[in-house]
Amino acid sequence: MSAAADPQGAGLRAWLRSPSPASTWQARAQRAYLGWVAFRANPIAMAGLLIVVALVLAAIFAPLLTGSRGLDPDLPNRLLPPSAEHWLGTDQLGRDIYDRLIWGSRVTLYIVGLVSIIVAPIGLAVGTLAGYAGGWVDTVLMRIVDIFLAFPRLILALAFVAALGPGLENAVLAIALTTWSPYARIARAEVLTIRKADYIVAAEAQGASTWRILRKHVVPLCLASVIVRLTLDMAGIILTAAGLGFLGLGAQPPLPEWGAMISTGRDFLYDQWWVPTAPGAAIFLVSLGFCLLGDGLRDVLDPRSGEA
Amino acid sequence: MIEVENLTVEFGRGAATVRAVRGVSFTVAQGESYGLVGESGSGKSTVLRAIARINPEFGGTIRVNGTPLTSKRSRDEARRMQMVFQDPYGALHPRHTVDAILREPLEIHRVGDKDRRIKAALSDVGLGPEFRFRYPHQISGGQRQRIAVARALILEPEILLLDEPTSALDVSVQAEVLNLLKRLQRERGLTYLMVSHNLAVVAHICERVAVMNRGRVVEELTASTLRGGEPAEAYTRQLVSATEGYDREAVRGYVTYE
Amino acid sequence: MTEARLLEVEDLRVTFRTPHGPVEAVRGVSFSLGRERLGIVGESGSGKSQTGRALLRLSARNGRVSAKKMVFDGIDLTNASERTMRRIRGARISMIMQDPRYSLNPVVKVGDQIAEAYRIHTGASARKARDRAMEMLETVRIREAGKVYDLYPHQVSGGMGQRVMIAMMLIPEPDVLIADEPTSALDVTVQMQVLALLDDMVRERGMGLVLISHDLNLVASFCDRVMVMYGGRVMEVLEAGRLHEAQHPYTRGLLNCLPSLEHPQHMLPVLTRDAGWLEEAR
Numbered sequence: 001m002s003a004a005a006d007p008q009g010a011g012l013r014a015w016l017r018s019p020s021p022a023s024t025w026q027a028r029a030q031r032a033y034l035g036w037v038a039f040r041a042n043p044i045a046m047a048g049l050l051i052v053v054a055l056v057l058a059a060i061f062a063p064l065l066t067g068s069r070g071l072d073p074d075l076p077n078r079l080l081p082p083s084a085e086h087w088l089g090t091d092q093l094g095r096d097i098y099d100r101l102i103w104g105s106r107v108t109l110y111i112v113g114l115v116s117i118i119v120a121p122i123g124l125a126v127g128t129l130a131g132y133a134g135g136w137v138d139t140v141l142m143r144i145v146d147i148f149l150a151f152p153r154l155i156l157a158l159a160f161v162a163a164l165g166p167g168l169e170n171a172v173l174a175i176a177l178t179t180w181s182p183y184a185r186i187a188r189a190e191v192l193t194i195r196k197a198d199y200i201v202a203a204e205a206q207g208a209s210t211w212r213i214l215r216k217h218v219v220p221l222c223l224a225s226v227i228v229r230l231t232l233d234m235a236g237i238i239l240t241a242a243g244l245g246f247l248g249l250g251a252q253p254p255l256p257e258w259g260a261m262i263s264t265g266r267d268f269l270y271d272q273w274w275v276p277t278a279p280g281a282a283i284f285l286v287s288l289g290f291c292l293l294g295d296g297l298r299d300v301l302d303p304r305s306g307e308a
Numbered sequence: 309m310i311e312v313e314n315l316t317v318e319f320g321r322g323a324a325t326v327r328a329v330r331g332v333s334f335t336v337a338q339g340e341s342y343g344l345v346g347e348s349g350s351g352k353s354t355v356l357r358a359i360a361r362i363n364p365e366f367g368g369t370i371r372v373n374g375t376p377l378t379s380k381r382s383r384d385e386a387r388r389m390q391m392v393f394q395d396p397y398g399a400l401h402p403r404h405t406v407d408a409i410l411r412e413p414l415e416i417h418r419v420g421d422k423d424r425r426i427k428a429a430l431s432d433v434g435l436g437p438e439f440r441f442r443y444p445h446q447i448s449g450g451q452r453q454r455i456a457v458a459r460a461l462i463l464e465p466e467i468l469l470l471d472e473p474t475s476a477l478d479v480s481v482q483a484e485v486l487n488l489l490k491r492l493q494r495e496r497g498l499t500y501l502m503v504s505h506n507l508a509v510v511a512h513i514c515e516r517v518a519v520m521n522r523g524r525v526v527e528e529l530t531a532s533t534l535r536g537g538e539p540a541e542a543y544t545r546q547l548v549s550a551t552e553g554y555d556r557e558a559v560r561g562y563v564t565y566e
Numbered sequence: 567m568t569e570a571r572l573l574e575v576e577d578l579r580v581t582f583r584t585p586h587g588p589v590e591a592v593r594g595v596s597f598s599l600g601r602e603r604l605g606i607v608g609e610s611g612s613g614k615s616q617t618g619r620a621l622l623r624l625s626a627r628n629g630r631v632s633a634k635k636m637v638f639d640g641i642d643l644t645n646a647s648e649r650t651m652r653r654i655r656g657a658r659i660s661m662i663m664q665d666p667r668y669s670l671n672p673v674v675k676v677g678d679q680i681a682e683a684y685r686i687h688t689g690a691s692a693r694k695a696r697d698r699a700m701e702m703l704e705t706v707r708i709r710e711a712g713k714v715y716d717l718y719p720h721q722v723s724g725g726m727g728q729r730v731m732i733a734m735m736l737i738p739e740p741d742v743l744i745a746d747e748p749t750s751a752l753d754v755t756v757q758m759q760v761l762a763l764l765d766d767m768v769r770e771r772g773m774g775l776v777l778i779s780h781d782l783n784l785v786a787s788f789c790d791r792v793m794v795m796y797g798g799r800v801m802e803v804l805e806a807g808r809l810h811e812a813q814h815p816y817t818r819g820l821l822n823c824l825p826s827l828e829h830p831q832h833m834l835p836v837l838t839r840d841a842g843w844l845e846e847a848r
Contacts, residue, residue, distance in 0.1 A: 479609070
């Protein structure tokens with residue numbers, strides 16, 4: 001660990017701590033490094049990160065971690081209790097629950113990723129534009145946001161899926177449509193606090209276009225709070241997806257979606273408790289992981305604590 | 309260079325209207341430094357902000373280089389006129405490196421040879437190349453204000469609007485920034501319009517000074533009149549007296565001018 | 567003037583714990599205060615504000631205050647219990663901060679806040695406190711005191727807010743007032759009027775005043791003695807009237823780099839700092 005024993009590591013550390021960085025990349029890397037140092041000091045946040053990283057690794061290496069894709073029924077071996085061969089037992093069709101959980105992490109990540117990709121840009125775009133432009137643009141955009149905020153999330157998602165037909169993509173779309181509005185509000189609130197700042201005025205005085213100011217000045221400052229909120233919301237998104245799956249409106253069988261696994265497993269809760277419990281624990285663990293990670297990120301990314 | 313004629317600025321509407329600037333006129337010649345002094349609420353900053361069109365609504369006419377300004381700022385104006393703000397902590401984007409801050413105007417106006425210009429701008433304001441990739445929170449207040457000056461000058465404008473450029477700085481740093489502003493003006497023949505509440509700072513930089521109170525120009529005088537000779541107006545005399553320090557007897561005689 | 571020593575401080579140190587290791591903000595400051603106007607002057611980071619705060623044990627939570635001696639009117643402030651400190655704060659040693667708007671409660675009328683300060687320290691009746699608060703508002707030269715009494719902090723201007731703050735701090739008739747840049751947010755003429763008020767308190771009631779400021783000329787024209795600080799240390803202590811005979815290169819440098827109306831200069835001499843200033847006289 002000592003600097004002398006590991007000259008390359010020491011060189012990297014010196015590069016990351018140099019008071020006068022030699023390039024934009026070094027400056028950014030230093031900033032990220034300082035954030036990481038602060039994040040690392042928070043054990044709870046690190047636990048969250050560990051869970052999320054485990055989820056990602058499970059999704060990537062699913063073929064290596066499992067013996068089957070968990071899709072083919074094997075009726076003679078149905079509802080077996082946990083054993084050396086089937087670590088978490090088998091379900092009502094004889095499929096290995098451990099295999100299904102691992103492959104299910106791909107479904108979960110797919111939902112989480114897709115929702116983030118849709119929600120964050122829409123929320124950011126609407127919120128920053130409303131906040132920066134002000135006037136009637138603000139009024140119109142924020143009333144639209146209010147309309148979306150007024151609907152209960154699961155019910156609106158249900159209505160959407162009912163109209164578009166059940167399926168994973170439609171479930172994702174439904175969740176995204178009901179989730180973006182709070183992001184617009186956060187982004188707008190953030191913009192309102194900075195739009196009168198001298199550095200924005202200075203950019204205007206240099207002749208920067210509205211688009212440029214939004215992209216280069218406003219969005220980078222809102223990004224942190226949106227990312228934090230998104231991470232904290234992940235738990236809710238996963239639960240909503242699981243809820244839709246549970247109601248049979250999300251992922252369709254035989255896709256190993258955790259919510260759907262609980263839904264079909266609940267009939268066996270009293271006699272074969274492991275069937276619904278394993279996916280339930282997985283949902284709980286991953287939701288918790290994202291929550292803890294979000295809390296840790298907030299401490300690091302919050303622009304107000306990042307100064308000084 | 310700058311001609312301001314009968315400038316008025318009002319905020320709010322109806323009964324709540326505040327007349328921040330009421331009929332202010334002055335002219336600034338090319339290469340001259342002109343100062344606006346006054347206490348808070350005198351409208352001095354509002355005049356500057358109207359010229360920079362940060363407050364786009366104004367009455368009267370403002371001509372720069374003979375061209376009347378419209379309420380919408382054109383992009384070319386930025387190459388002729390730039391502004392330096394009071395608060396060095398608020399004027400630089402917290403997430404941009406010095407390099408990005410200085411590069412922005414060059415990108416907006418599609419000026420080539422960016423790296424050379426950025427290095428030259430840094431050395432012009434007396435900062436070494438080691439500052440180029442630092443973030444604003446990694447440098448001191450005086451250095452930030454130098455960066456703000458460098459950003460304002462990187463497009464090589466003819467006019468610099470200075471809004472209390474040193475009032476947030478320690479006196480020793482203030483001296484450095486004032487010297488920098490003087491040197492740059494001499495080297496480049498810049499025209500300065502400076503706003504400050506500090507009579508000594510304005511008299512140091514500017515040849516002519518307009519004293520403002522309640523949105524009007526009380527009197528216009530040269531720096532040497534301000535220093536030596538008696539200013540004509542009682543308001544100015546009171547301001548000078550207060551600037552010179554505490555005088556128990558003089559304070560008893562202070563009046564509020566409406 | 568210094569016969570009755572209100573406050574005696576010897577070797578005051580304030581250290582802050584930070585992620586980058588301990589930072590010494592005040593490094594061995596000694597001074598005494600009589601019934602006089604003492605000015606503490608320095609640039610940002612000189613430790614002048616931390617010196618003022620340490621006297622009332624108002625340093626931030628990660629700060630540690632130590633001193634060989636810190637005595638106020640026979641009370642040892644270094645070992646005083648939190649209870650003793652609460653009795654001293656406000657009642658016997660008051661402090662005025664730079665921006666009044668952060669120091670006043672936004673949802674209580676300014677007059678009531680002054681009256682409350684009086685009641686806490688004297689236990690007077692509500693009626694008496696109100697009368698006294700009204701008198702105090704007049705003392706700080708607020709016209710139409712009755713009207714101002716019923717205003718909320720956001721309804722008063724900066725200058726008036728600062729006067730309200732001063733009234734609130736002065737109503738328990740403290741022996742010592744610590745004023746940390748009390749006027750730097752105000753216009754120069756208002757600034758002078760507020761100072762005249764503090765001046766009266768020192769002259770008429772024999773209060774001891776510590777005026778903390780970055781403005782050398784202001785302090786020199788107002789105070790009896792000036793203590794110049796740099797880097798947490800005292801550079802020198804001078805009679806205010808003889809400031810322009812200052813010996814220390816730091817004080818001289820500060821004086822020279824100020825633009826002056828009387829002595830125009832083309833370029834201002836820039837202050838060159840000497841690391842030795844922080845070492846000497848240890």
